[in-house]
Amino acid sequence: MSTAAQYLALSRRSVLGTIRTPIAVIPSLTFPLLFLALNSAALNRSIQLPGFPEVDSFLQFMFATTVIQGALFGAVTAGSSMATDIEGGFFERMIAAPASRSSILVGRVAGVAVFAFGQAWLFFAVATVFGLDVEGGLVGMLGLSLVASVVAAAIGALSVAFGLKTGSSEAVQGAFPMAFAIMFLSSAFFPRALMSGWFLDVAEANPFSYLIEDVRYQVIAGFSWSRLVTALAIAGALFAAGLVLSGLALRGRLKETS
């Protein structure tokens, strides 16, 4: 079996495994939509505040955040599934097989990236029913879903690193709120122009603020190549860091197992 075929088979296993485990899929599908529904209804008047970007509704402002939030939720399954593979003995059988070591990582990470891409379009379909208008059109939506995929791959790689390091799915799930916290400490939920004090300093230092603002631009203003490239670069840098860390964690786990 070629390396590419191994990558494909393990990615397919990851996606199917996610879809076949409703308890893992349902939170990543429902919670971001629930937050979108709640915030859109509760905070819609806030778009009248001076300094708020020009938007049709809070739903339009919040949509990009929802897509990235869904990607984060879904990505954690990569790490917890890796830990489950370790706990259940599948990991040991994988390394005993004549399979490429990198396919163990690529399979998991590609699986969550594909899931995040599909999930973004599902969110788009649901939000459109409730009046969402993406100013960047389908191209803007494609850009947003690509960035969501890379973010999912990045967070997936980091969670795989954590799963390999700890070998405990509970520990991976327990660490997930960190990713959620990083998002809250950015301009994901409200514009930076309306923040002040120490929170503004934190949001300005948080790369997630710029990533979200650049993909939000595709939704509220129109398609922009430069902003899409910036968002992809931030997500890509995070992905590279995730790959390095998961590679190191895999090496450590292999040493421990052999």
Add this chain to the structure above:
Amino acid sequence: MSAAAVTWGIAERSVKLIPRVPSTFIPSLVMPVFLTIAFSGPFASLVDLPGFPADHILDWVVPFTALQGCAFAGITTGMGLARDLENGFYDRILMSPAPRSALLWGAFVATILRAGIALALMLLVGVVSGAHFRDGIVGIAALTIAGLGLAFAAGAWAIGLALRFKTQQIAPLMQTGVFLSTFLSTAQMPVELMTGWLDDVASVNPVTYVLALARQGFLGDVTWAVTQDGLLALGGMIVVLVAFAYRGMQKVIP
């Protein structure tokens, strides 16, 4: 052993379990602190909206996160009960000659004691972060009644679920119930500034009135009209959810 001694014994055990199994209780303390930061930081300028009832966002957010902390601390009693039911420890308690109502009240007392810890922490967070306790001790009393009352209701909900399902896997449903009931209220905005469906839902949600009871001392003077509505809402929730827990206790078989 009297029923009161059984009740106290159960409650004492639940409190003693906090340092022994901290992983179940600590998140209920961390979460409200985090939510205070997460809501007061980005949404600080909401107070500039015409009609927003607070001058400072912390006066709006701290009572809400304090109530949520109390409610989440309350449901940890249900999670502990689910663990005892799952591993068989509770079967031994059920087979003892202790009255079942005393067992149940032991869990309710534990709920209030646990919520007291969360409330004390959130009051400290309020002081440190600079929230305004405009009606002083009366306002703190209103927040305490609202917080402990909501914890009682949330605990009864969680205990009722634990007795029916006898597994820790029911924990997400316990949390979802609390999460939905608190967020589908005036958690982020007053009813007058909401739009669409949430306005209608929040108006009939009893948690909205409990939140008003908790917030009034932070926004101005405590009034009997707001207190009365809050107490009625709390009373209604507690009666219904305690009945739910009682039915569960009657049905549970060792």
